[in-house]
Amino acid sequence: MSTAVGPGGTDKAGIRRELLAARRQLTPDQASATGHSLARRALELPELAGAGTVAAYVSVGTEPGTRSLLDALRERGTRVLLPLLLPDNDLDWAVYEGAGRLMNVGHPGKMRLLEPSATPLGPQAVVEADAVLLPGLAVDGRGMRLGRGGGSYDRVLARLERAGAHPALVVLLYDHEVVARVPQEPHDHPVHAVVTPSGVRRFAP
Numbered sequence: 613m614s615t616a617v618g619p620g621g622t623d624k625a626g627i628r629r630e631l632l633a634a635r636r637q638l639t640p641d642q643a644s645a646t647g648h649s650l651a652r653r654a655l656e657l658p659e660l661a662g663a664g665t666v667a668a669y670v671s672v673g674t675e676p677g678t679r680s681l682l683d684a685l686r687e688r689g690t691r692v693l694l695p696l697l698l699p700d701n702d703l704d705w706a707v708y709e710g711a712g713r714l715m716n717v718g719h720p721g722k723m724r725l726l727e728p729s730a731t732p733l734g735p736q737a738v739v740e741a742d743a744v745l746l747p748g749l750a751v752d753g754r755g756m757r758l759g760r761g762g763g764s765y766d767r768v769l770a771r772l773e774r775a776g777a778h779p780a781l782v783v784l785l786y787d788h789e790v791v792a793r794v795p796q797e798p799h800d801h802p803v804h805a806v807v808t809p810s811g812v813r814r815f816a817p
Contacts, residue, residue, distance in 0.1 A: 624795050628761060631749040631789060638674040647677020649809035650784050654681050654745075655688075657805065657812065659780035663742035665691040667705065667768075667779070670714060670726040675747065676784045682708055693737060694728045701764050705737040706730040722762075738768055739775040746803060748783045750791050755802035755815030757783055758794040769801045780804050 654660055666685055671678040685692050692708040697719055706728040714726045738744065746765055750758040759765055772779065781803040787810050805814045 624758065624761065627758060627794065628749055631758075634788070635674045635786075640674065643671070643674040643677050644679075645677075646786065646809050647671065647680045650676055650678070650807055651680035651684055653809070653812055654782070654784065654807045655684055657743075657780075657782065657807070659743045659782065659804070660685070660690075663690055663780075665693060665741045666743045666745065667693045667695075667738050667741035668708070668745040669695055669747055671747075672723060672725060676786055678745070678784060679711065681745075681784075683711070686710065693733070693741060695764070696727045696732055697722070697725060697764065698735075701762050702735055702767050703738070703764050704732045704735055706732050735767075735771065736775075739772060739777040741777075741779045743780040743782060744768070744772070746781060746783050748785060748789075750789045750794050751783050751785060751803060751806040752791050752793045754793070754796075755804070755806075756794055756796050756800055757803050766799055770799070773801075782807060784808075 660666060668678060668682055682692055686708060693705040694708045695703040695705055698704055707730045708728055709730050713729045715729050716724055717727045718724050746757060748757045748759050783803050783806045785806055785808050787808045790806055790808060790813065802815060805812055
C-alpha cells in the first residue's frame with residue numbers, strides 16, 4: 613500500500629487526474645489480464661459466493677477488468693444487475709444476460725458505456741443486492757473510496773442506506789490504487805473490502 617496521502621495531495625480533483633493518467637498508460641491487454649486475476653480473487657470472497665444477487669458494472673477502457681467476473685458470477689447462477697446511466701447521473705438497473713446482450717451507449721459529455729439491454733428494473737432494484745461492486749479510483753486504509761466524481765454511486769449508497777439495506781460493498785482496483793488516505797467528505801461511505809490482483813483487504817465496519 614502506498615504511504616502517501618494520495619498521488620496529488622489532499623485535493624480530490626488532483627488525485628483523480630493523476631490516477632486516471634496512470635490508467636491511461638495501460639494497454640487494454642494489461643487491463644484484461646488484470647481482470648482475470650481480479651475475478652479469481654473476487655470469486656473467493658464469501659460475500660460473493662453466498663450472494664443471490666450482485667450489483668456490478670461493466671469495465672471500460674483501462675479500468676480494472678470486470679468482464680471475467682461478470683461471466684463467472686452468471687455461470688455460477690448468481691443474478692447480476694448492471695447499471696444504466698440516467699440523464700441526471702442516477703442509475704437504473706437491469707439483469708446481465710451475457711456479453712452479447714450489452715449495448716454500447718453514448719451519453720452526452722460522458723464516456724461511452726456498455727449497458728445491459730434487458731428491461732430496466734428501476735433505481736430501487738439495487739436494494740435487492742447481497743453485494744455491490746463499486747467502481748473507484750482509489751481506496752485508503754480506512755476503506756474510504758475515491759470515485760470519479762460523477763456522484764452516481766453516492767446516490768446508490770444513499771439509496772441503500774435509506775432502504776436499510778446492508779450489502780457487502782467491494783471495490784476492484786489495481787495494486788497501486790490502495791493508498792494511505794484519500795480526502796473524505798460527510799456523504800462518503802467506507803467499503804467492506806478491496807480486491808486487487810495481489811489479494812483482498814478487508815476493513816472493519
